[in-house]
Amino acid sequence: MKYRQLGRDGPPISAIGMGRGSEAIKFGDEPLERAFNATIRRACELGINFFDSSDAYWGSRHEVLLGRALKGRRDKVMISSKFGNIDLPDGKKGLNGRPEYVYASCEKSLERLGVDVIDVYYLHRVDPAVAIEDTIGAMARLVGQGKVRWLGICEASPETLRRAHQAHPLVALQTEYSLWFREVERAILPACRELGITYVAYAPLGRGLLTGRIKTVDDLPPNDRRRNHPRFQPENLKRNVELVKELEAVARRKGASPAQVALAWLLAQGEDIVPIPGTSHLRNLEQNAAAVDLELTTAEVKHLGEVFAIGAGAGERYRPALLEKWGI
Numbered sequence: 001m002k003y004r005q006l007g008r009d010g011p012p013i014s015a016i017g018m019g020r021g022s023e024a025i026k027f028g029d030e031p032l033e034r035a036f037n038a039t040i041r042r043a044c045e046l047g048i049n050f051f052d053s054s055d056a057y058w059g060s061r062h063e064v065l066l067g068r069a070l071k072g073r074r075d076k077v078m079i080s081s082k083f084g085n086i087d088l089p090d091g092k093k094g095l096n097g098r099p100e101y102v103y104a105s106c107e108k109s110l111e112r113l114g115v116d117v118i119d120v121y122y123l124h125r126v127d128p129a130v131a132i133e134d135t136i137g138a139m140a141r142l143v144g145q146g147k148v149r150w151l152g153i154c155e156a157s158p159e160t161l162r163r164a165h166q167a168h169p170l171v172a173l174q175t176e177y178s179l180w181f182r183e184v185e186r187a188i189l190p191a192c193r194e195l196g197i198t199y200v201a202y203a204p205l206g207r208g209l210l211t212g213r214i215k216t217v218d219d220l221p222p223n224d225r226r227r228n229h230p231r232f233q234p235e236n237l238k239r240n241v242e243l244v245k246e247l248e249a250v251a252r253r254k255g256a257s258p259a260q261v262a263l264a265w266l267l268a269q270g271e272d273i274v275p276i277p278g279t280s281h282l283r284n285l286e287q288n289a290a291a292v293d294l295e296l297t298t299a300e301v302k303h304l305g306e307v308f309a310i311g312a313g314a315g316e317r318y319r320p321a322l323l324e325k326w327g328i
């Protein structure tokens with residue numbers, strides 16, 4: 001594994017972090033729980049030390065399982081979690097960045113994770129009904145109380161990022177970034193660079209698209225949420241699969257997998273970028289970790305950047321109602 005610095009003067013974190021994984025695990029489902037533990041254990045063996053979670057993942061079960069799986073390894077890993085992206089009783093998504101909610105959420109996450117302190121605590125989505133200074137101010141109090149070490153934010157605009165960072169220094173911004181989605185290069189990535197904030201790239205494999213394994217909607221399991229995702233709608237998918245062919249061609253020439261090339265391309269964008277691919281499979285995990293050793297030439301990086309130019313990918317990255325709700 002290779003390591004990159006968290007924020008301007010934070011600790012080293014693995015250049016490839018560990019996303020939540022794609023399979024929702026039900027409590028009591030022992031085989032799935034064993035498989036989850038095995039991936040976390042293997043990630044640790046591979047030197048991955050940057051683990052992502054949220055109180056919104058798998059109805060909060062992810063925090064519980066991650067905490068259990070990391071027992072005995074707590075001092076060797078960085079645990080990140082998030083709050084504020086909530087499920088409303090009617091099944092719709094809601095937001096909550098109110099200070100009292102921040103404190104209550106953190107207590108619950110600490111309990112579920114079974115730890116005394118969360119290393120990186122993110123605001124999962126900005127709540128437009130609350131001044132960002134109030135939300136970050138409450139998170140800063142958690143730092144003061146020793147419940148949280150560092151602060152991060154997801155999907156913030158450059159202006160919100162600056163205001164948040166002014167309220168309390170942030171070490172990480174977590175927002176989508178991949179060959180498939182490069183709009184962030186226009187404004188938010190430069191803002192992170194100016195402020196010394198690590199860019200944690202979520203969905204670095206385009207939610208699986210950049211692995212070359214998804215050619216038609218039928219390649220997705222029947223109950224897979226991506227079936228409702230704009231990027232995977234038949235017409236968009238057809239165009240996206242055409243783009244991925246070029247990634248596959250580069251991968252063949254390098255003797256690597258498309259996923260590895262997609263991750264290597266992201267890593268080549270700067271030392272301040274840390275992708276967190278999600279996987280529930282050991283083989284994929286090992287492959288993703290090995291991407292840190294895949295060197296792309298300047299010409300390959302440029303070529304891929306041209307093929308996957310900004311706006312080349314088809315389909316929005318979320319359903320329109322969510323984009324509007326989150327103001328992203």
Ligand SMILES: NC(=O)c1ccc[n+]([C@@H]2O[C@H](COP(=O)([O-])OP(=O)(O)OC[C@H]3O[C@@H](n4cnc5c(N)ncnc54)[C@H](OP(=O)(O)O)[C@@H]3O)[C@@H](O)[C@H]2O)c1
Pocket residue numbers: 018019020021022023052053124154174175201202203204205206207208209211213257259260276277278279280281283284285287288
């Ligand atoms: N902050 C936020 O708002 C936010 C939003 C979305 C995601 N995230 C975080 O970012 C992480 C990554 O995003 P994501 O999981 O949605 O998307 P992703 O990492 O782009 O793609 C994950 C998909 O790729 C597959 N995959 C992974 N490695 C592979 C490989 N080497 N070969 C073939 N297939 C591979 C996985 O399937 P298998 O399980 O079968 O390997 C899964 O279906 C999440 O897990 C989560 O922690 C954060």
